[in-house]
Amino acid sequence: MKYDFSAIEKKWQKVWDEKKCYAAINGDKKPKYYALIEFPYPSGEGLHVGHPRPYTAMDIVARKRRMQGYNVLFPIGYDAFGLPTENYAIKNKMHPREVTKRNIARFTDQLKMLGFSFDWDRVVDTTDPEYYKWTQWIFLKLFEKGLAYKTKMPVNWCTSCKCVLANEEVVNGVCERCSCEVVRKEKSQWMLKITEYAERLINDLDDLDFIERVKIQQKNWIGRSTGAEVDFDTTSGGKLRVFTTRPDTLFGATYMVISPEHELLKTWLPNLENREEVIAYQEAAARKSDFERTEMAKEKTGIELKGVRAINPVTGTEIPIFTSDYVLATYGTGAIMAVPGHDDRDWEFAKKFGLPIIEVVKGGNVEECAYTDCETGIMVNSGFLNGLSVEDAKVKITQWLAEKGLGSEKVNYKLRDWVFSRQRYWGEPIPLVYCEKCGWVPVPESELPVLLPDVDSYETTDTGESPLSLMDDWVNTSCPACGGSAKRETDTMPQWAGSSWYFLRYMDPHNKDALVGEDAIKYWNRVDWYNGGMEHTTLHLLYSRFWHKFLYDIGIVPTAEPYAKRTSHGMILGEGGDKMSKSRGNVVNPNDIVDEYGADTLRLYIMFIGDFEKAAPWSSTAVKGCKRFLDRVWNLAEKAMNTADGEYSAKNEASIHRTIKKVSDDIENVKFNTAIASLMSLVNEFSDKGCTKADMKALVKLLSPFAPHIAEELWVMLGGKGLCCEQPWLEYDEAKTIEAEKTLAVQINGKLRTTVTVPNDCEDSVVINAALEDEKVKRAMEGMKLVKTIVVKNKLINLILKPQSP
RNA sequence: GCGGAUAUGGCGGAACUGGCAGACGCGCCAGACUUAGGAUCUGGUGUCUUUGACGUGCAGGUUCGAUUCCUGUUAUCCGCACCA
Numbered sequence A: 001m002k003y004d005f006s007a008i009e010k011k012w013q014k015v016w017d018e019k020k021c022y023a024a025i026n027g028d029k030k031p032k033y034y035a036l037i038e039f040p041y042p043s044g045e046g047l048h049v050g051h052p053r054p055y056t057a058m059d060i061v062a063r064k065r066r067m068q069g070y071n072v073l074f075p076i077g078y079d080a081f082g083l084p085t086e087n088y089a090i091k092n093k094m095h096p097r098e099v100t101k102r103n104i105a106r107f108t109d110q111l112k113m114l115g116f117s118f119d120w121d122r123v124v125d126t127t128d129p130e131y132y133k134w135t136q137w138i139f140l141k142l143f144e145k146g147l148a149y150k151t152k153m154p155v156n157w158c159t160s161c162k163c164v165l166a167n168e169e170v171v172n173g174v175c176e177r178c179s180c181e182v183v184r185k186e187k188s189q190w191m192l193k194i195t196e197y198a199e200r201l202i203n204d205l206d207d208l209d210f211i212e213r214v215k216i217q218q219k220n221w222i223g224r225s226t227g228a229e230v231d232f233d234t235t236s237g238g239k240l241r242v243f244t245t246r247p248d249t250l251f252g253a254t255y256m257v258i259s260p261e262h263e264l265l266k267t268w269l270p271n272l273e274n275r276e277e278v279i280a281y282q283e284a285a286a287r288k289s290d291f292e293r294t295e296m297a298k299e300k301t302g303i304e305l306k307g308v309r310a311i312n313p314v315t316g317t318e319i320p321i322f323t324s325d326y327v328l329a330t331y332g333t334g335a336i337m338a339v340p341g342h343d344d345r346d347w348e349f350a351k352k353f354g355l356p357i358i359e360v361v362k363g364g365n366v367e368e369c370a371y372t373d374c375e376t377g378i379m380v381n382s383g384f385l386n387g388l389s390v391e392d393a394k395v396k397i398t399q400w401l402a403e404k405g406l407g408s409e410k411v412n413y414k415l416r417d418w419v420f421s422r423q424r425y426w427g428e429p430i431p432l433v434y435c436e437k438c439g440w441v442p443v444p445e446s447e448l449p450v451l452l453p454d455v456d457s458y459e460t461t462d463t464g465e466s467p468l469s470l471m472d473d474w475v476n477t478s479c480p481a482c483g484g485s486a487k488r489e490t491d492t493m494p495q496w497a498g499s500s501w502y503f504l505r506y507m508d509p510h511n512k513d514a515l516v517g518e519d520a521i522k523y524w525n526r527v528d529w530y531n532g533g534m535e536h537t538t539l540h541l542l543y544s545r546f547w548h549k550f551l552y553d554i555g556i557v558p559t560a561e562p563y564a565k566r567t568s569h570g571m572i573l574g575e576g577g578d579k580m581s582k583s584r585g586n587v588v589n590p591n592d593i594v595d596e597y598g599a600d601t602l603r604l605y606i607m608f609i610g611d612f613e614k615a616a617p618w619s620s621t622a623v624k625g626c627k628r629f630l631d632r633v634w635n636l637a638e639k640a641m642n643t644a645d646g647e648y649s650a651k652n653e654a655s656i657h658r659t660i661k662k663v664s665d666d667i668e669n670v671k672f673n674t675a676i677a678s679l680m681s682l683v684n685e686f687s688d689k690g691c692t693k694a695d696m697k698a699l700v701k702l703l704s705p706f707a708p709h710i711a712e713e714l715w716v717m718l719g720g721k722g723l724c725c726e727q728p729w730l731e732y733d734e735a736k737t738i739e740a741e742k743t744l745a746v747q748i749n750g751k752l753r754t755t756v757t758v759p760n761d762c763e764d765s766v767v768i769n770a771a772l773e774d775e776k777v778k779r780a781m782e783g784m785k786l787v788k789t790i791v792v793k794n795k796l797i798n799l800i801l802k803p804q805s806p
Numbered sequence B: 001g002c003g004g005a006u007a008u009g010g011c012g013g014a015a016c017u018g019g020c021a022g023a024c025g026c027g028c029c030a031g032a033c034u035u036a037g038g039a040u041c042u043g044g045u046g047u048c049u050u051u052g053a054c055g056u057g058c059a060g061g062u063u064c065g066a067u068u069c070c071u072g073u074u075a076u077c078c079g080c081a082c083c084a
Helices: A005-019 A052-067 A083-092 A096-113 A129-144 A194-207 A212-222 A247-252 A263-271 A275-287 A290-294 A344-353 A390-404 A518-524 A540-553 A590-597 A599-608 A622-640 A650-668 A672-689 A693-703 A708-717 A764-773 A775-781
Strands: A032-037 A071-073 A148-158 A163-165 A182-192 A224-234 A239-244 A255-258 A303-311 A318-323 A335-338 A407-413 A432-435 A439-442 A476-478 A485-488 A529-532 A565-568 A741-748 A751-759 A784-792 A796-803
Touching: A005 A096, A005 A590, A005 A599, A005 A708, A032 A052, A032 A518, A052 A071, A052 A529, A052 A599, A052 A650, A083 A096, A096 A590, A129 A148, A129 A439, A129 A540, A163 A182, A194 A212, A194 A224, A194 A407, A194 A540, A212 A540, A212 A565, A224 A247, A224 A390, A239 A247, A239 A255, A239 A335, A247 A390, A263 A275, A263 A303, A275 A303, A275 A318, A335 A344, A390 A407, A590 A599, A590 A622, A599 A622, A599 A672, A599 A708, A622 A672, A622 A693, A622 A708, A650 A672, A650 A693, A672 A693, A693 A708, A741 A775, A751 A764, A751 A775, A764 A775, A764 A784, A764 A796, A775 A784, A775 A796
Parallel strands: A032 A071, A032 A529, A255 A318, A529 A565, A741 A796
Antiparallel strands: A148 A163, A148 A182, A224 A239, A224 A303, A224 A407, A255 A335, A303 A318, A432 A439, A432 A485, A476 A485, A741 A751, A784 A796
């Protein structure tokens, strides 16, 4: 019989489906395990070979856990709101709902084709009103607790999407989605106070089993810096407050810089001698795009404010104040004290404007360049700080400032609040109405969900308003508080809203009364292992941790963190090593691979392709190797059908135990490639030495998480009872993984000369004698004397020889 | 500029805590079976001037012994990017 993958795969998928093999059971007595993948955005292009990489990986984990006796929740769903669907709908004159429905159907077919052990009864769709009802509910809770607020502010505006973007969505000054120009625009936006959670979002990372690069990237994005706020008196009477991480260098502050948007500048402006010049500078700065403003390596510009000066609180010296766009209005206090001796930017600026440069930490040459690498230096030219270390000086000056009421310790974050409004149609409506009398009023919980109305056109408007704003019938409503006339909020939520809590819904997907039932959340607790892309580290992963902490604070969830463990996969690149993309024409469609080789081969290859955490180029020839491997397994099983069952054969026992150990450990450590390599080695050994039915059964069980369809078929062929996916995971006996004899390397003066075979764990003297018996060693010994031997147990022996002295 | 990572055959990649570098797979070479082979099977395959020498980006160092540790350096990739 030939390995007919196509018939076999369909057959077993049907069996699994009918028997509900992969259904998770709420409240089951078995220990629970929650394995999670990032649910896909159902794009019009369908699945490509990048998708199955993380899915197969977590499917392997889920399958192994079931065999280990866990009640496994391994769910799937669709993150279906968002721009590509809306744009497609506009172009093809379809309703986004229809486009979504069609795309989801296509994705579902493709996912089922690959044999993932998802619980298909728990599918979640973020565009389903039964789902987004709870997204809206969470938003209302955030609003209720003062964590959602509307404010007019300069925001990132994508000129092509005609929509605002969160900071996290602007990449290199362009829109993350369409790569079009992002400009600054004043708009009134709903914001979420993620900054209120900045400290906890950093601190709680320490206790999580996240891969290090994820933690680092999140920490950098949140960007905590510790320093002090210091007030400088000014000759105009007002106080100028600055943030600095180096209060110890206060004696070296020879001028100040404030951002062109700074509030104080507005009050000073009428009395400035060079008013016109300053206004011109402000206007020029305002005209610049964010990209131009943040561009590095350009010369600093700025202008002195003539007619107002600041007073350095420690020296009492009057120092000039400048305005410059290198000082950002949105960070710290929007103003800095400049210490040109010890900051590159300040140094450059001071040189250009001829400002004094004072060395306050010894060790560099501040006439040549700023001495910035000075955390270990000694203070000079610094009055009462002289002679102190930088560290001590920081403490002393901070105390001094506090005593005088001039400043205090302060922690600042780079993280900004989350811009939460989008001027688009295909998203969750924000469930608030505006009443002239009552202000912003939440839609009562009983009226949720606020349904997305059918509109005449999904086109974005030229005024920058959401398409919903044109629906007068929908917009005009009554105020839930006073009953008077009111208007609905017409912006929708961003793409990231629905995905910020979806993993909770999987626990209890059909609950009509709560986003998740109390029993369900108590049982499933949180996600045990979450695998997803690095590109979501400062987007979805951060946002969902924020929402989860909020839900924890209001008593909905029992843990402060949603995910116990986070791993991340590398991208699948095109054949040439470029990113897979439609424009390059190098996209591999999984359907083609499944048609030609079968789903098991695709699953195996995508896991064998390389280190799971690194990017790997697709190879259409290498796939064949995995198909060949499965063919060989099939042929071996056919040959072994009528051989002995029961115990493993003596000749293969050690190898089988070693392979069980290797595969078990490798799966836990996301080393799927070497797990498969060890299975291949075992098959090679079986081919060479022969194998029994019992040996083959072990191989089939180990193979089943990787290639589940062929495993089921071979299990039956070998006379196994029940389903292979329901067999207990194999245990290994450490003692049996050890061979009786070891081949040791024999080195002479550190260079490999030969090998000797000796009993396992034997005495050093046995090894030495065996080595000295060896012909090659004897030859090398001629005219030499042995001065030292180094024996590494079960590994090698190194003989140190020296010429015999005459 | 800052932060993180990577560098190993023709290719994808292995190598535990410093202990036989190149597992496993692709490709390639030779042979077998074939009318045929882009099927299958068997054997071989780091390089070279091949009783041996040299080899893990480059230059040093520590060590009996280094892909692994240390110092310096180069290249590539990713993230952040005037964050005071």
